[in-house]
Amino acid sequence: MADQHQMTCMEVWGGNQAVDSGVSMVGLDAWVYSKPYGGSEGGGDVYYVSSCATGRITRLLVADVSGHGAEVSDVAVGLRTLMRKYVNHIDQTRFVRSMNEKFTEMSQAGLFATAVVTSFFSPTRQLLLCNAGHPPPLVYQAGRGEWHLLKESVEFADASNIPLGIMDGEYQQFDVRLGVGDLVLCYTDSLIEARGDDGELLGTEGLLKIVRSIEVTDANRVVPDLLAEIGKRCEGNLCSDDVTVMLFRPNGLGQSTPLRDRILAPLRVLRNVGGSVRKNGGPVAWPEVSVANLGGAIVGALNWVGRRKRA
Numbered sequence: 001m002a003d004q005h006q007m008t009c010m011e012v013w014g015g016n017q018a019v020d021s022g023v024s025m026v027g028l029d030a031w032v033y034s035k036p037y038g039g040s041e042g043g044g045d046v047y048y049v050s051s052c053a054t055g056r057i058t059r060l061l062v063a064d065v066s067g068h069g070a071e072v073s074d075v076a077v078g079l080r081t082l083m084r085k086y087v088n089h090i091d092q093t094r095f096v097r098s099m100n101e102k103f104t105e106m107s108q109a110g111l112f113a114t115a116v117v118t119s120f121f122s123p124t125r126q127l128l129l130c131n132a133g134h135p136p137p138l139v140y141q142a143g144r145g146e147w148h149l150l151k152e153s154v155e156f157a158d159a160s161n162i163p164l165g166i167m168d169g170e171y172q173q174f175d176v177r178l179g180v181g182d183l184v185l186c187y188t189d190s191l192i193e194a195r196g197d198d199g200e201l202l203g204t205e206g207l208l209k210i211v212r213s214i215e216v217t218d219a220n221r222v223v224p225d226l227l228a229e230i231g232k233r234c235e236g237n238l239c240s241d242d243v244t245v246m247l248f249r250p251n252g253l254g255q256s257t258p259l260r261d262r263i264l265a266p267l268r269v270l271r272n273v274g275g276s277v278r279k280n281g282g283p284v285a286w287p288e289v290s291v292a293n294l295g296g297a298i299v300g301a302l303n304w305v306g307r308r309k310r311a
Contacts, residue, residue: 007051007058010268010285012083014048014061016076017041022220026055027122030248033223037242042073045188045244046113048080050087053265053287054297056122057090059083062186062246063115063164064134071111078102085283088269090293092119096130096171103165112165116186120178123296123303125250127184130173133163135192136204138211142181147212149204150176150184180252183216185226190241195234202230223247265297 003021005013013023016036023030036043048061061083065072082102086095096117103112114134120127129137129150139150161172178184187207194202202210210233214225223245231237272285287293296303 007049009051009053009055009265010087010272012048012050012080012087014046015080016043016046016065016072018043019047023049025049025051025058027125027250027253028058028120028248029219029251030060030246031220031223032244032246033227034244035238035242037240042076043242043244044072045242046072046076046079047244047246048083050083052088053268053285056297056303057088057293058120058122059087059092059095060118060120060186060246060248061115062134062188062244063113064188064242064244065113066111071109075106075111075113081283084285087285088287088293090119090121090128090288090290092117092128092130093170093173096132096173100132100164100168100171103163104168107165112163114163114189118184118186120248120250121292121303122250122253123300125178125180126175127178128173128175130171131161132171133161133166135187135189137187138185138208139176139178140183140185140216141179142183143179147208149208178250180250183219183222183247183249185211185222186246188242188244190238190243191230191245193241194230194237197233199234202233219247219249 005021005023007013007023007025018036019032019034021032023032030049032047034045034047044065044067046063046065050059065075082095082098089095115132116134116137117130118127137150138147140147192203192207196202196206210229211226214222214229216222227238269285269287291305292303
């Protein structure tokens, strides 16, 4: 991946266009690859990364929207707006609920989506995850040197975690604490619908088997090596649908908020409010009112209030 994007506070980066880029932010490094089907300008896969006013909260989204072209591009714009509105929330519940409401409104036009929504809080290295009918992410635990499915102790594909836009209701979420150097791999269904050497669909277990054969010493090589391995298993793999892969890892640099970001955070929020007023609309990125979010930006110990200390 030759490109490298450096995130700034209050930024939302991404879309539904082709991309092959690294993304750096406080506390987290990410790599994103997306290729729309048939070389189209925009595909049905949507990816976003956002960073809050202090750089402590990183939200990462991978969605697979039914349809292609202009319809999906409009959806991608709407998702960017929601990402910006909730950029300063540690808890992603309202964001996921708003996503579902948006797709419910569009369901009459036949639009729905599967999605994995994750929020990484760098001071505690906790990852909050919601799966809306999407293929489950994979996680590499550096301490153990092994890959496995990232899921709760209960069945991950719970009936309540259906695609967005199907029905009203809350989506289940769970959190895990990541170690420095752990890797999380999110992807769209083109990977598990590829075929193995025997001509059968890979499925999640087949994908897991392949990713376990990939060298992870150089994280920059994980995504291209994985796609190359899948591509050579069977002719036509990864050619009949959009392909999107997002890999990210904690880098251990976000345990405390730099003084400069703490001072400038309120100014960034006020600038967002002013910009919304000048544009006669648009989302206002109000911060989540919680001790960890507001107090933690000033006193580091408060970042743990309300956060479960998982090993």
